[in-house]
Amino acid sequence: MKLNLSVKDLMSTEVLKVSKGDSVLSVATRMRDKNIGSAIVVEKERVVGIVTERDLAFKMLPDGRDPKGTGVGEIMVSPVTTVDAPMDVTEAADLMRRKNFRRLPVVDGGRLVGIITQTDIADVEPDLVRLMQRLLAARDEKGAGDLIGKYYQETKAREEFDRIKNRKKRDPPQEGREGAAAAGRQE
Numbered sequence: 001m002k003l004n005l006s007v008k009d010l011m012s013t014e015v016l017k018v019s020k021g022d023s024v025l026s027v028a029t030r031m032r033d034k035n036i037g038s039a040i041v042v043e044k045e046r047v048v049g050i051v052t053e054r055d056l057a058f059k060m061l062p063d064g065r066d067p068k069g070t071g072v073g074e075i076m077v078s079p080v081t082t083v084d085a086p087m088d089v090t091e092a093a094d095l096m097r098r099k100n101f102r103r104l105p106v107v108d109g110g111r112l113v114g115i116i117t118q119t120d121i122a123d124v125e126p127d128l129v130r131l132m133q134r135l136l137a138a139r140d141e142k143g144a145g146d147l148i149g150k151y152y153q154e155t156k157a158r159e160e161f162d163r164i165k166n167r168k169k170r171d172p173p174q175e176g177r178e179g180a181a182a183a184g185r186q187e
Contacts, residue, residue: 005161007092008085010121011106011114017042020049020073024065027072028056038103038115041076045111049076050103082107083116093121127164131157 016039018027027039031053041049051072059075060067081099083092085108092104096118106114134157 005089005124005164006085007083007087007089007106007116008108008114010089010124011085011116012120013114015040015105015112015115017112018051018072019043020076021071023068024051024056024060024070024072024075025067027051028067031056039072040080040105040112040115041072041078042112047080047082047105047107047112049073049078050080050105051076052103080105084108085113089116089121092116096121124164127160131160131164134160 014034016027016030016034016036018030018039018041020041020043031037031039038050038052040047041051049072055075055077059065060070081095081101082105083095085106096102096104103115103117105112106116
């Protein structure tokens with residue numbers, strides 16, 4: 001039985017899109033109002049940069065820069081690592097772990113369609129672990145190897161897996177829990 005969970009299944013489509021010329025103050029205000037930790041800088045729906053709360057804190061405050069007179073293009077991280085919407089979520093999670101990113105813009109055909117965060121992945125992890133535990137227990141049960149028992153277990157596993165995927169769509173994560181990584185690079 002193959003269970004595929006794609007980035008598209010977990011990503012948020014609510015993304016704060018900004019332009020390079022938008023002032024840092026206006027972007028920071030919008031991030032605060034939406035309670036999110038990043039904004040994606042786009043040109044014609046193509047990702048050209050990312051600005052995070054750490055960029056605001058570490059690139060603006062220490063230097064005493066004027067947030068009204070500074071465009072986000074001056075502090076954004078670019079180039080940006082993105083992932084494709086159909087990518088398996090375990091690949092995206094592994095990329096985030098290896099590169100120490102907390103969020104990744106999601107593209108489809110090169111166009112921004114969403115964002116996936118560590119929190120998005122962590123929100124479904126307990127359910128996936130419980131599902132795996134049930135599958136392993138069923139495998140070890142006497143008689144689980146017969147055709148009917150195996151079909152029943154796979155059907156129940158598929159139903160549980162679909163419930164996990166659909167829960168994400170019904171219950172969007174709270175915004176603003178992404179955290180931040182070191183300044184000067186994508187988070």
